[in-house]
Amino acid sequence: MTTQKGPIIIITGTPGTGKSTHAQLLANESPIPLRHINVGDWVKEKGLYENYDDKWQSYTVDEDKLLDELEPIVAEGGIILDWHTCDVYPERWPDLVVVLRCDHTLLWERLEKRGYPLEKIQENNEAEIMQVVLDEARSSYPDLPVVELQSEGPDQLESNVARIIEWIQAWKNDHADEES
Numbered sequence: 001m002t003t004q005k006g007p008i009i010i011i012t013g014t015p016g017t018g019k020s021t022h023a024q025l026l027a028n029e030s031p032i033p034l035r036h037i038n039v040g041d042w043v044k045e046k047g048l049y050e051n052y053d054d055k056w057q058s059y060t061v062d063e064d065k066l067l068d069e070l071e072p073i074v075a076e077g078g079i080i081l082d083w084h085t086c087d088v089y090p091e092r093w094p095d096l097v098v099v100l101r102c103d104h105t106l107l108w109e110r111l112e113k114r115g116y117p118l119e120k121i122q123e124n125n126e127a128e129i130m131q132v133v134l135d136e137a138r139s140s141y142p143d144l145p146v147v148e149l150q151s152e153g154p155d156q157l158e159s160n161v162a163r164i165i166e167w168i169q170a171w172k173n174d175h176a177d178e179e180s
């Protein structure tokens with residue numbers, strides 16, 4: 001979806017790959033103001049879920065409620081959608097999809113530090129090895145650029161954000177006529 005205010009960028013990846021870290025830095029450094037929406041936090045804060053699963057320590061999202069809540073905000077443009085899944089959004093929403101990847105041993109350490117239960121760490125680790133989120137992104141947005149970026153250290157964080165900023169700059173140039 002193209003809008004006047006700014007692009008819609010999805011940053012997705014297995015939990016712990018660095019979505020929020022990237023999204024925050026990107027929002028700080030972007031040449032166009034971007035609003036960072038941590039969708040998981042939104043789901044909790046706004047009660048956009050059906051129930052809470054104690055075993056997996058996760059919420060079952062009410063997708064209709066979530067999309068209703070997001071729709072008017074996304075319509076304004078200039079948004080980063082930060083979430084570990086990306087197949088719930090309408091295909092017309094995003095302009096760019098970024099999938100963060102991480103070595104599974106490092107990911108395991110990050111999730112352990114987060115205090116996730118063992119089964120949840122194992123499930124996420126397997127998902128990362130099987131590139132579940134990347135496949136989901138490619139099949140959900142076949143006509144869009146789906147960019148796979150490694151997120152294992154600070155150098156990669158910086159170069160990934162710089163690369164996305166280059167893309168934003170190009171988007172800005174392409175939409176210069178629409179600016180009021």
Ligand SMILES: Nc1ncnc2c1ncn2[C@@H]1O[C@H](COP(=O)(O)OP(=O)(O)O)[C@@H](O)[C@H]1O
Nearest residue numbers: 015016017018019020021110151152153154157
């Ligand atoms: N590229 C990176 N370089 C160094 N540390 C990173 C990188 N990406 C993520 N991390 C660290 O990994 C942890 C999880 O990152 P976070 O952004 O919360 O992941 P997510 O939002 O995908 O769950 C944090 O402690 C963060 O500082």
